Amino acid sequence: MYSGSGFSDWEIGDITxxxxxxxYHLFHLIIPNHDYIAHAVSHDxxxxxxxxxxxxxxxxxxxxxxxxxTMHVCExxxxxxxxxxxxxxxxxxxxxxxxxxxxxxxxxxxxxxKEGYPIEPKGVYYEASHSNPRKWLSFRDPFRVVYKxxxxxxxxxxxxxxxxxxxxxxxxxxxxxxxxxxxxxLLYPMVYDDIECPCVFKLNDRYYxxxxxxxxxxxxxxxxxxxxxxxxxxxxxxxxxxxxxxxxTEQDGDHVLLFNFFxxxxxxxxxxxxxxxxxxxxxxxxxxVLKSYYRWDTMVVKTILQPEFGTIQQVFLNPTVxxxxxxxxxLLGARSGYExxxxxxxxxxxxxxxxxxxxxxxxxxxxxxxxxxxxGYFISFDVVxxxxxxxxxxxxxxxxxxxxxxxxxxxxxxxxxxxxxFRLIRHGHYIELSMDGAVKLTLMDYTYAGPRLGLYSASSQxxxxxxxxxxxxxxxxxxxxxxxxxxVSPAF
Numbered sequence: 001m002y003s004g005s006g007f008s009d010w011e012i013g014d015i016t017x018x019x020x021x022x023x024y025h026l027f028h029l030i031i032p033n034h035d036y037i038a039h040a041v042s043h044d045x046x047x048x049x050x051x052x053x054x055x056x057x058x059x060x061x062x063x064x065x066x067x068x069x070t071m072h073v074c075e076x077x078x079x080x081x082x083x084x085x086x087x088x089x090x091x092x093x094x095x096x097x098x099x100x101x102x103x104x105x106x107x108x109x110x111x112x113x114k115e116g117y118p119i120e121p122k123g124v125y126y127e128a129s130h131s132n133p134r135k136w137l138s139f140r141d142p143f144r145v146v147y148k149x150x151x152x153x154x155x156x157x158x159x160x161x162x163x164x165x166x167x168x169x170x171x172x173x174x175x176x177x178x179x180x181x182x183x184x185x186l187l188y189p190m191v192y193d194d195i196e197c198p199c200v201f202k203l204n205d206r207y208y209x210x211x212x213x214x215x216x217x218x219x220x221x222x223x224x225x226x227x228x229x230x231x232x233x234x235x236x237x238x239x240x241x242x243x244x245x246x247x248x249t250e251q252d253g254d255h256v257l258l259f260n261f262f263x264x265x266x267x268x269x270x271x272x273x274x275x276x277x278x279x280x281x282x283x284x285x286x287x288x289v290l291k292s293y294y295r296w297d298t299m300v301v302k303t304i305l306q307p308e309f310g311t312i313q314q315v316f317l318n319p320t321v322x323x324x325x326x327x328x329x330x331l332l333g334a335r336s337g338y339e340x341x342x343x344x345x346x347x348x349x350x351x352x353x354x355x356x357x358x359x360x361x362x363x364x365x366x367x368x369x370x371x372x373x374x375x376g377y378f379i380s381f382d383v384v385x386x387x388x389x390x391x392x393x394x395x396x397x398x399x400x401x402x403x404x405x406x407x408x409x410x411x412x413x414x415x416x417x418x419x420x421x422f423r424l425i426r427h428g429h430y431i432e433l434s435m436d437g438a439v440k441l442t443l444m445d446y447t448y449a450g451p452r453l454g455l456y457s458a459s460s461q462x463x464x465x466x467x468x469x470x471x472x473x474x475x476x477x478x479x480x481x482x483x484x485x486x487x488v489s490p491a492f
């Protein structure tokens with residue numbers, strides 16, 4: 001994992017990732033100053049090291065002398081281009097424009113000063129300086145894409161028509177031999193204030209646009225049969241659950257990776273961290289499926305089978321409990337009330353997989369980072385309504401008038417069923433849960449670090465089968481990202 005933290009814990013901003021010669025390159029904003037674009041490198045997409053900063057705000061009087069915002073880095077004919085957002089002091093920083101910088105090595109960048117740049121709206125399709133009822137102008141967050149040998153930029157823009165709070169759209173700019181042509185919006189759903197950090201990709205014969213939504217801090221998506229087709233939404237259009245933001249895609253061999261940063265505690269001024277990437281696939285209806293990163297399995301150092309998990313311990317000693325621990329199947333339950341069944345966690349980082357079945361009525365879930373008093377993370381499965389949720393739950397020693405912690409951190413939905421496979425990843429402060437191969441929860445949290453794993457029952461009977469624990473190496477601390485990357489990446 002990676003945090004850009006220095007004086008502030010929330011310095012990492014919008015991101016872009018490019019993979020070149022086996023090295024992952026991360027470029028990101030520095031919040032709240034927005035005065036430079038930082039650069040970090042990685043060999044696995046999980047642990048990162050900072051290198052020289054890529055780009056700085058312009059000198060006084062230049063078009064980008066106030067702030068730098070979201071960028072996109074791509075390789076073009078053996079060189080690298082960075083399209084980035086800039087703000088100017090004379091505009092009081094409320095008008096965003098798009099500029100260009102180039103590099104031969106991803107390290108040393110030169111800003112381009114030529115006709116047509118910076119790119120700004122003209123007021124034909126998009127709000128411009130003279131038609132801006134919101135009083136700050138979005139024409140930013142560029143994403144370069146090639147379609148039928150033509151070059152386009154997707155832009156976080158706002159339609160010139162519609163209710164002021166719902167004008168957010170994905171604008172399009174076509175670039176032909178340095179000539180800039182502004183086209184009508186590629187997507188205008190008439191719902192959101194902005195569609196931030198838009199990007200587009202093709203997967204299994206469909207085009208998908210993803211965008212980050214400030215209203216609820218989620219990443220959503222739309223689909224079309226063609227790049228310039230009419231884009232639609234499925235019933236569930238959430239790609240990344242709450243707290244995940246500024247998502248961008250990058251091709252890694254046969255894998256389409258999704259990178260983003262995470263707001264801890266759901267607050268924009270709280271700790272921001274770059275979690276491990278996820279992968280994108282589709283189901284038989286063309287809906288996007290968020291999958292676990294392929295590199296997790298390459299990191300496993302040992303596998304422990306279910307019969308080797310150890311003896312189950314009951315936390316509350318509920319007298320109505322049934323606990324049968326056979327070699328191939330655990331059958332657990334409490335006729336009345338609540339019980340937590342735990343066993344010793346074999347390592348700090350792990351992947352826990354298995355088949356979970358609800359044999360009767362009641363509630364159930366997984367627990368992790370549990371102590372002997374029942375404090376830890378609870379992952380609840382509502383198999384009647386198809387809702388999965390993770391909460392931090394335990395004793396609050398700091399407040400005797402509310403002496404409990406009960407924090408619902410994140411939720412997701414799943415097809416209603418009583419038997420499903422699960423995959424729980426714990427690596428450092430990262431938690432990821434998949435159900436039947438689809439990631440439903442992905443987050444960072446810092447509340448608990450107890451030594452036990454397990455399941456809980458609330459007037460239910462559940463079974464665990466085909467379960468394994470895969471041991472992961474100890475994670476690199478997030479602040480290790482501040483060390484000198486040249487020591488570990490001399491080839492870069």
